[in-house]
Amino acid sequence: PAASRRLVFHLFNQKQRHSNITAVNNRIRSHKDSFKAFSELYASMAFENMLRAAAQNPSSKVAKEVISRVQPILEITGKRTPFGALDSSNVKNHIFAMATHYKAASTFVTFAPDDANDPRVFRVTLRSTDNTGFPARATTGDIKQMIDDGEILGEDNIRIPANAYARRKNATQNPVAAALRFKALLGSVLTVLLGLLPNHKRKKTRYYLQQRRGLFGHLCSYLGVSEVQAR
Known part of the structure; x- marks a missing residue:
């Protein structure tokens, strides 16, 4: 689906x-x-x-x-x-409001995830039966479902192309996999590297010195946007 x-x-x-x-x-x-x-x-x-x-x-x-x-x-x-x-x-209203309350932002951070070449994205785009194989260990029933996307080598074996074209093709055909990985990566950057949980994950307000110390010290607040591609 x-x-x-x-x-x-x-x-x-x-x-x-x-x-x-x-x-x-x-x-x-x-x-x-x-x-x-x-x-x-x-x-x-x-x-x-x-x-x-x-x-x-x-x-x-x-x-x-x-x-x-x-x-x-x-x-x-x-x-x-x-x-x-x-x-x-x-x-814009949020930016002006935060600038009034916290003054001008001290740091600008941007990053661009390489979703097409991410091994986790590539694995999620393929059918999986367990977590021990990479990308997956297929059974006889799974081969019949995957036959349109792969090449049969033998019983319970399937060839999965992993070149650059195949990686981009899988990521394009399964945008949900790229979105899930982007969501996980963004949460890790905000929580671990910057040290401040997003609003939708906070249950209570704390003094900023009680927050986890990140790369830029104890943050009071941040604001971010996601830029989409034409793809």
Whole structure:
């Protein structure tokens, strides 16, 4: 299933939709009156006429008025949608807030994992029956499932190409393996090298000197983003 691009993109699309639904639901529960007024406005014939006029002339005053009324609703979900249009722009607010509280950052760190040539990624991209063989020890039943990706040498033996082309091909066809390895590597860098747990792994707040000492001393905070590739 991890090698099925259609399934991966379907699950990713579901995650985005669920994030939007959750954000809207929480907003409606906390601002019932404002959403009731917007629902009445959206269902009115006057607003429908405004939409038609705005579609015909996007630079008119009517179009700007429509945007001013709809934009707050769009921003509610956009900031919480993974990889959405407003997701990256929302990072600026965090940067300004942290700069105000902690002052300017003292260190800039960047790293680029070589997922295609990582032995752990290469192993996860292949079918495994146990943890003793590398990449895996196959049985007779497994050979029938792996025959499309490998070459039969004999009973219970299979040839697994490990050249550069095969490594990149496996990593591209199984993005889940690369993502799992990236998540583990990122957690190790933040926790072990920098000495500060990410927010989603913290259960309580501690004084910064009580934190583990990392490469740059005792950190108060950090902020990071993941840059995706076109691949």
